[in-house]
Amino acid sequence: MSETLIREIAEQILREEILLNWQFYLLVLAMMLIGTIASTFLASYIRKRAESYATKADLEQLILQLRATTEAAEEIKTAISHSDWSIREWKTLRRVKLEELVESVYAVRPWLKKEINACIFDDPMDSEENSPMWKIELISHLYFPELTGEINTLKQTYWIAAYGGFVFRKCCNLPELMSQSEK
Structure with missing residues (x-):
């Protein structure tokens, strides 16, 4: 902003002309509306990113748990099948x-x-x-x-x-x- 523009705005404030200007209020309202929309969008975006990050962390933890559960199930299955095989061989x-x-x-x-x-x-x-x-x-x-x-x-x-x-x-x-x- 130039110095002349700043001086002109300051003079209008002193003369109280700016307070009666409807364009000023429209500009303030538009700025508030744009700020609200931007903050809502930004909050929504941040919330989605946080959910995505939390889901990713949970998903990695679930994958690790699933892998551990699968390994345990395979070990149990192997032990049971070996035991079953041993029993069948002994009976034979x-x-x-x-x-x-x-x-x-x-x-x-x-x-x-x-x-x-x-x-x-x-x-x-x-x-x-x-x-x-x-x-x-x-x-x-x-x-x-x-x-x-x-x-x-x-x-x-x-x-x-x-x-x-x-x-x-x-x-x-x-x-x-x-x-x-x-x-």
Whole structure:
């Protein structure tokens, strides 16, 4: 603003002419209206920026929480699936071993017949054929400890039958009887 304009405004204020000028009041009203609109816009803009900033901070925090939750869920899922896999594998192994145990139990009877015949008639047993009892005992101790009572009963019956033939042969003196019958 120039010095002459300032002087002129000051003189009008002293003469009280400016207070009666309607254009002055219109200018003041327009300035207030522009100031109100600008302050409203600026306040709205600042509020939106603050909300956006807060949302961004919250969103980053939510993303971190979601990532942590996802990792925890994956760890739990992995642990559960590993546990489930272990249980299934254990059940499968026990099923296979139970089949082997039952096969070995069924193999006891024919083996006992051969053992008794070998004891009574002095027939040599096939040296490669082993008693199925060792396999029964091994499988039952490793995989089926709950069957200990039943396996012990089977072992007692086995030993009574297996060595009953040997005792029968010795008691009846079968070697002498057989040699006499051959003469």
